[in-house]
Amino acid sequence: MVCNLLKDKKGIIFGALNEKSIAWKVAEKAYEQGAEFVLSNAPVALRFGDIDRLAAKCNAEVIAADATNENDLEKVFKGAVDKFGGKIDFVLHSIGMSPNVRKSIPYDKINYDYYHKTLDISAMSFHKILQVARHMDAIKDWGSVVALTYVAAQRTLYGYNDMADAKALLESIARSFGYIYGRDKKIRINTISQSPTMTTAGSGVKGFGSLVDFTERMSPLGNATAEECADYCITLFSDLTRKVTMQNLFHDGGFSSMGMSAEAMHQYDKSFRPCD
Ligand SMILES: NC(=O)c1ccc[n+]([C@@H]2O[C@H](COP(=O)([O-])OP(=O)(O)OC[C@H]3O[C@@H](n4cnc5c(N)ncnc54)[C@H](O)[C@@H]3O)[C@@H](O)[C@H]2O)c1
Numbered sequence: 001m002v003c004n005l006l007k008d009k010k011g012i013i014f015g016a017l018n019e020k021s022i023a024w025k026v027a028e029k030a031y032e033q034g035a036e037f038v039l040s041n042a043p044v045a046l047r048f049g050d051i052d053r054l055a056a057k058c059n060a061e062v063i064a065a066d067a068t069n070e071n072d073l074e075k076v077f078k079g080a081v082d083k084f085g086g087k088i089d090f091v092l093h094s095i096g097m098s099p100n101v102r103k104s105i106p107y108d109k110i111n112y113d114y115y116h117k118t119l120d121i122s123a124m125s126f127h128k129i130l131q132v133a134r135h136m137d138a139i140k141d142w143g144s145v146v147a148l149t150y151v152a153a154q155r156t157l158y159g160y161n162d163m164a165d166a167k168a169l170l171e172s173i174a175r176s177f178g179y180i181y182g183r184d185k186k187i188r189i190n191t192i193s194q195s196p197t198m199t200t201a202g203s204g205v206k207g208f209g210s211l212v213d214f215t216e217r218m219s220p221l222g223n224a225t226a227e228e229c230a231d232y233c234i235t236l237f238s239d240l241t242r243k244v245t246m247q248n249l250f251h252d253g254g255f256s257s258m259g260m261s262a263e264a265m266h267q268y269d270k271s272f273r274p275c276d
Contacts, residue, residue, distance in 0.1 A: 005238040006035035010084040012076060014040045014067060015094030017049040020199045022148060023094035024054055025230035031058040033234055038080040040065045067095050067125035070132055077138040087140040090237040093129055093147035096122040096201050098163045107161050115162050122166035130177045141186045144237050149191040151256050159206035171248045178246035188245035192232055195223035195252045217263040219253030
């Protein structure tokens with residue numbers, strides 16, 4: 001469905017690695033809705049991922065940046081502002097990585113150098129993006145910034161490890177910076193808390209398949225897909241949500257408000273019929 005919700009809007013999308021990436025779906029939908037944007041990812045991801053294919057499809061420029069490096073981020077914002085001849089309207093932060101998760105190191109035996117990296121890549125990078133953008137005055141008044149998060153920031157989910165801490169920090173940054181950027185420039189900052197989704201980052205989490213099955217059983221509307229998450233991002237970049245800011249917005253089919261569902265109970269008691 002094309003209704004040009006993002007006509008004349010310019011942006012930066014961080015984190016499209018391959019077709020499964022949530023940021024990839026956001027780029028496709030943003031393009032469909034009339035936006036122009038720059039794509040960015042870490043240099044290593046540009047070498048191994050498929051971003052050039054996405055760029056060709058969306059007529060977008062790719063600018064490499066390690067999101068933990070402020071100089072790199074300045075280059076991305078400068079590149080976007082130069083390309084579009086002025087300030088931009090929206091930014092997507094779709095970045096996450098934990099070396100502890102990657103190496104299957106449990107939370108009570110965590111490697112602290114890796115922990116620093118997890119927090120820097122998955123949360124502090126959001127602060128850096130916002131601080132660089134503000135310093136360069138690169139986002140238009142009434143612009144919109146969105147980062148992707150997960151319910152493990154509020155509730156413990158086995159296997160999510162130090163990424164839970166990173167997501168708690170990420171959500172807090174959205175509130176703290178949301179006040180400052182909102183007060184001074186009317187720029188809104190929100191996080192979307194997405195269902196578990198089979199992507200490269202997602203499938204690195206221990207027991208991820210079981211988690212997807214559990215949340216599917218627990219959510220009255222079922223898990224939200226990456227495409228549905230992209231649709232939600234588009235509404236937040238559009239002018240239809242101008243007074244939404246500093247929120248953590250659950251996009252999870254209702255999972256975060258559930259305690260137990262009939263479908264999940266059926267797993268423990270097979271005589272229990274889910275429709276009772
Ligand atoms: N997949 C899920 O289940 C799920 C659920 C909720 C939230 N999220 C969040 O959605 C976001 C996108 O993840 P995804 O699931 O699409 O997986 P993905 O693996 O496709 O995306 C993660 C991206 O982070 C990028 N990245 C890693 N280190 C970086 C660095 N130093 N600099 C710049 N970019 C870097 C990767 O290259 C990759 O493109 C992440 O924040 C993730 O935590 C994912």
